[in-house]
Amino acid sequence: MSLVIDPRSVDRPNSYIGRSIPRPNARKLVEGRGQYVDDLLLPRMVHVAFVRSPHAHARIGRIDASAALKLPGVLRIFTGHDLAPHCEPWVAVLAHLKGMKSAAQLPLPLATATWAGEAVAAVVADSRAAAEDAAAKVSIDWQMLPPVADMETALDKATPVIHAELGDNLVFERVNESGNVAEAFRSAHKVVEATFHSGRHTGVTLEPRSILAEFNKGDGTLTVHHATQAPHMMQEVLAQHLRLPLSAVRVICRDIGGSYGIKVHVYPDEVAVAVIAKIMGRPVKFVADRLESFASDIHARDHRIKGRMAVDAQGRITAFDIDDLTGIGPYSVYPRTSAVEGNQVVNLVGGPYDFPNYRAKTTVVLQNKVPTCQYRAVGHPIATAVTEGLVDLGAEAIGMDPVAFRLKNLMQDGTYPRTSPAGMRFEGLSHIKSMGLLVEMMDYRGLRAQQELLRSEGVHRGIGFASFIELTNPSPFMYGIGGARISAQDGCTVRIDPDGSVVAATGVTEQGQGTEAIIRQIVAEAVGVPIDVVRVITGDTLTTPYGGGTWACRGAGIGGEAALQAGLATKHAALQVAGAMLQAAPDALDLVLGNIVDKATGAVRMPLGELGRIVYFRGDTLPPDLPRELMQTRHFITKQYPFAFTNGVQASHLEVDVDTGLVKLLKHWCVEDCGRIINPLLVDEQVRGGVVQGIGGALFEHCTYSPEGQLTVGSMVDYLVPMAAEMPDIEVGHVETPTKESLLGAKGAGEAGTAGAPAAIMNAINNALRPHGAKVFAQPFTPERILAALGRVPKR
Amino acid sequence: MSTEVGISLTVNGERVSRRVEARRHLIDFLRLDLGLMGSHAGCEHGVCGACTVRVNGLIVRGCLVLAASLDGDTVETIEGASDSGEIRDLQDAFVARNACQCGYCTPGMLLTAAELLRENAEAGSVPSRDAIREHLSGNYCRCTGYHAIVDAVEAVAKARTASSGAGKP
Numbered sequence: 010m011s012l013v014i015d016p017r018s019v020d021r022p023n024s025y026i027g028r029s030i031p032r033p034n035a036r037k038l039v040e041g042r043g044q045y046v047d048d049l050l051l052p053r054m055v056h057v058a059f060v061r062s063p064h065a066h067a068r069i070g071r072i073d074a075s076a077a078l079k080l081p082g083v084l085r086i087f088t089g090h091d092l093a094p095h096c097e098p099w100v101a102v103l104a105h106l107k108g109m110k111s112a113a114q115l116p117l118p119l120a121t122a123t124w125a126g127e128a129v130a131a132v133v134a135d136s137r138a139a140a141e142d143a144a145a146k147v148s149i150d151w152q153m154l155p156p157v158a159d160m161e162t163a164l165d166k167a168t169p170v171i172h173a174e175l176g177d178n179l180v181f182e183r184v185n186e187s188g189n190v191a192e193a194f195r196s197a198h199k200v201v202e203a204t205f206h207s208g209r210h211t212g213v214t215l216e217p218r219s220i221l222a223e224f225n226k227g228d229g230t231l232t233v234h235h236a237t238q239a240p241h242m243m244q245e246v247l248a249q250h251l252r253l254p255l256s257a258v259r260v261i262c263r264d265i266g267g268s269y270g271i272k273v274h275v276y277p278d279e280v281a282v283a284v285i286a287k288i289m290g291r292p293v294k295f296v297a298d299r300l301e302s303f304a305s306d307i308h309a310r311d312h313r314i315k316g317r318m319a320v321d322a323q324g325r326i327t328a329f330d331i332d333d334l335t336g337i338g339p340y341s342v343y344p345r346t347s348a349v350e351g352n353q354v355v356n357l358v359g360g361p362y363d364f365p366n367y368r369a370k371t372t373v374v375l376q377n378k379v380p381t382c383q384y385r386a387v388g389h390p391i392a393t394a395v396t397e398g399l400v401d402l403g404a405e406a407i408g409m410d411p412v413a414f415r416l417k418n419l420m421q422d423g424t425y426p427r428t429s430p431a432g433m434r435f436e437g438l439s440h441i442k443s444m445g446l447l448v449e450m451m452d453y454r455g456l457r458a459q460q461e462l463l464r465s466e467g468v469h470r471g472i473g474f475a476s477f478i479e480l481t482n483p484s485p486f487m488y489g490i491g492g493a494r495i496s497a498q499d500g501c502t503v504r505i506d507p508d509g510s511v512v513a514a515t516g517v518t519e520q521g522q523g524t525e526a527i528i529r530q531i532v533a534e535a536v537g538v539p540i541d542v543v544r545v546i547t548g549d550t551l552t553t554p555y556g557g558g559t560w561a562c563r564g565a566g567i568g569g570e571a572a573l574q575a576g577l578a579t580k581h582a583a584l585q586v587a588g589a590m591l592q593a594a595p596d597a598l599d600l601v602l603g604n605i606v607d608k609a610t611g612a613v614r615m616p617l618g619e620l621g622r623i624v625y626f627r628g629d630t631l632p633p634d635l636p637r638e639l640m641q642t643r644h645f646i647t648k649q650y651p652f653a654f655t656n657g658v659q660a661s662h663l664e665v666d667v668d669t670g671l672v673k674l675l676k677h678w679c680v681e682d683c684g685r686i687i688n689p690l691l692v693d694e695q696v697r698g699g700v701v702q703g704i705g706g707a708l709f710e711h712c713t714y715s716p717e718g719q720l721t722v723g724s725m726v727d728y729l730v731p732m733a734a735e736m737p738d739i740e741v742g743h744v745e746t747p748t749k750e751s752l753l754g755a756k757g758a759g760e761a762g763t764a765g766a767p768a769a770i771m772n773a774i775n776n777a778l779r780p781h782g783a784k785v786f787a788q789p790f791t792p793e794r795i796l797a798a799l800g801r802v803p804k805r
Numbered sequence: 806m807s808t809e810v811g812i813s814l815t816v817n818g819e820r821v822s823r824r825v826e827a828r829r830h831l832i833d834f835l836r837l838d839l840g841l842m843g844s845h846a847g848c849e850h851g852v853c854g855a856c857t858v859r860v861n862g863l864i865v866r867g868c869l870v871l872a873a874s875l876d877g878d879t880v881e882t883i884e885g886a887s888d889s890g891e892i893r894d895l896q897d898a899f900v901a902r903n904a905c906q907c908g909y910c911t912p913g914m915l916l917t918a919a920e921l922l923r924e925n926a927e928a929g930s931v932p933s934r935d936a937i938r939e940h941l942s943g944n945y946c947r948c949t950g951y952h953a954i955v956d957a958v959e960a961v962a963k964a965r966t967a968s969s970g971a972g973k974p
Binding site (some may be wrong): 031032035036037038039040041042043044045047048138200207212213214215216264265266268269298299355520521522690691693694695696697698699700701702724725726730731732733734735736738740762 | 826827830836840843844845846847848850851852853855862877882883884887896899900902903904905906907908909910912915934935937938939941942943944945946947948949950951952953955956
C-alpha cells in the first residue's frame, strides 16, 4: 500500500530514521532536572532500612527489636513471619528448562538466611537515617550453619544441602550436542584446550535499586514508583504475590539511573517494601546504599568452563566441546531464573563459526553467595571468551594468523538462513564483511609491523580479536513458553492532538539507552510531522500499551516496529479525514512535516493543526459516517525466528608491562551489525558503553569471597569499575543487515560491546605475552595473575 | 542525643539558614533539606563523583563534606550552574554528542569538566584527550564508554579557546 515507507530510501520526506538526532530527554538530565525514584517525596512517606544477614548460612533465632523500637522516629519493625501472611511465595523455575528446580522464596526468610547480605528484617522510620540507626540495634540470635562457598564441590556428598526439600544443590543441567564429537576429536589434526574462569561481576548501576510503594486503602490500589526495566512484569508479580487484581497495581518508571539487567529482576527486599506499604497504608521508600547494592543486587558470570576444540589439517574447526559450571547463589532469581545464563552459554559457544560437531554441557549449582541472574549480555561474554580463546589457540597450533584463521572458519556471508550446530537459527549475518571493515579501520598490517618492531625493544604490545553473535529481539521462546508472565510483544499508541502535535505511548522503557529518542524519530517519520512536536510516554502500566519493557535488546527491534506501524496507521487515519475535508482521494494526499500535501506535487493543502481543529472542535462539519480516529495502536511480536541474532567483531590493542603485570589499553575497535540503525549517535555510545563494561569484567571487576562465603568487596574502593583514565578511545564501525521480520529492520545493539570485549582483551594480552610463553584465561586479568602466568610471582 | 548545629550559607545565590544534625552530609542537606535533587548520591564513599558540587568555587564530594562545616560558605549545584548559563555550552555539547545516557552521573561530571575547562581557559590551553580523561577519572559513568564525554569536553575546550582568541586584538 502507498503508505508504507521505505527506510532504505535516503531522500524521503521527514527522514528521521537513521539520523544522529540528540535525545529529547537529555536536556533535563544535563541540567539536573531529571526525576529518579529517590527524588520523589510523598505525604506521610516513611523509609525502610533492612537488617541483613552477616552470615553466609545461618538459622535465624530470636529477633529482639525492643531496643530499636525505642529510638526516635522508628514506627514498625517487620520480620519474615510478619510479612509472610500477606505474600504468596515464589519459585523461580521455567518449564522449558527441563528438570530445573529452586526453593520457595518470601520477601524476608522465615527460618534461615542463605547469603551474607540477605534481608531478614525491615525497620520502618520517618527517615532513612533513623531507620538505619534502629536496624543497627536489632539483635538476632544466629545459629551458624556450614556455608556452601565453592561451586566445584557444591554437589559433593560431603557438602551440606542448602534447601533440604530440594534433595541436593543441583538447579539445572543441560547438554546441547550435535554431530559426532568423539570422532571429531579422535581424528583431529590438532586439539587445543584450556580452562576459563569468568569472575563474578555485578552491575553497579550508579542509581541504586530504588522503590517507592504507596497503597491507598480507600480504593485498594497499589502505586509503585520503581527503578525497573519491566514495569508490566512487576505489575504482574506484585498483583499475583500480594493477591491484588492486576488492575489495582500501577507501576511507574520515571528516570532510571542505569540498569544493564540489574533492574529487571524481582528482589525480595523490594517486594517487602510493597507488602509493608500495603500493611501500613502509606508511602514506603527504599533506596539501597552502595554496600547493600554489592550484597543484594544480582551478581552474574560466576563460571568455570573447560573447553577444547578440534582442528583438521586444512585449518578447519571440526568440533567444540565445553563443560560449564556455574554457581548461582542460594535461590534462582524470580521470574527469569538463574539458569538462563548457563543455558545461553551452551547455546552460544562457537556461534560465529562453521563447524559440524558440538557438545556443550552446563551445570548450575547452588551456593551461599549473592544470587546471580541476567546481567548485560547474559552468557555472551562467557561463551565468546571461551570460543575466541580456543580459536586463537587453534590458530597458533596450526601456525595461522588469527585473522586468516577466523576468515577461513567464520560462517560465510550469503549462506543464510542457516542453523548452527547449537541449534541457533540465523536469518542473516555478516561476519566476513565485518572482519573486513575491522582490519581496515585498525590498519591491522601496520599494527603487526609496529608490534614486531617494539618487541625487539622490549615493549610487549598485543592485538586481540573477538568475533561474536548477539541474541536480540526475543520471542516468547525466551520466557513465555516457560510459564513466565513476561510479554515478548510490545505496543505503541500514537495520537494526533488538536494542534497537530503527536503523543506516542510505548510499552518499552527508558533507562538511558535513548528509547524515547528512537520512538520519537520513528513516529515523527511515520506520521509525517516535525520531530519536535512528538512527545513520548514510557514506563507507566496504566497509560502505555501492555508490553515487555526494555531488556535483551528488544527496545528498538520490537518497540520500534510497533511505533512505526502505529505511526503509519495514524497517518492513514488522518489522510482519510483530509480526503473528506479537501474533497480529494486520500491516496492522492500525503502528510509531510506537519502539512497535508498533494502527493504528486508536494503542494501544501492544509496544516495538520487545521485538521485537528476540525476533528476535535467542529466534527459537525465532517460527513457523519466519516471515521475520525486520530489515535491508533499497533503491536508487534517476532514470529519467524525465536531471536534476531546480530553479529560483529572487536579488536583490542594494548601493552603489557611484564615487570608489573599492568595492562595499558591503547585502542579498541568494534564493528557491529545491528540491522537498521535508527540513530547512529545513540548506537555508537551504546556499543562503547558495552565495550567498557566488558573491559571492566576483563581487567578489574570481581565480587570476591572468603572461604566462609563472606563477600570481600563492600565499596567501590575494592570493587573496581572502569574510569575514564584507564579506558581507550573506542572506534565503532557498522555493517547493516536489517531483519526481514519487520519493516523497520532493526535488531538490538546494547549488549554487543559487552559480549565481545573480554575475549578481545584476553586474546590481546596473550598475544602480547606470546614471546614469554605465558597465557591467562581467568578473568579478571589482574597484574597478579599476569605475573603468575609469567612465572614472576607464585600462582595462588 | 540532639546534636544540631545552626548554619547560614549561600546556595545557588540564595541565602539559606537551617539547623542540621552534625552528621548531615552536604549531599543530604542539599537533597533533603533544600529539595535540590540534581546532585545524586552514588556511593557515599567519595569514589564515584555523582554528588560533586562546588563549595567556595571548588568542586567537592557532597558525600564527604558535613553540612555543619559550611557556615558562611557558598555552595553551587547543577541547578545553579544551569540557571546562570555558565556551563550552557558544555551542556549543549553533552546533549549534541550523547555524552549522557541515564543522566545520574551527569551533573557531577559536568561540574568536574567545567573546572578543567576553566583552568585551561585561564592558561589559554586546550587539554589533551589524556588530560581530560585524567581529570574526569574521579567521576564514574557506567552507561557511556567515556568516549563521547571526552569528545564533548574537548569540543568545548577548543571552542572556548577559539572564541577567546578571536576576541583578542
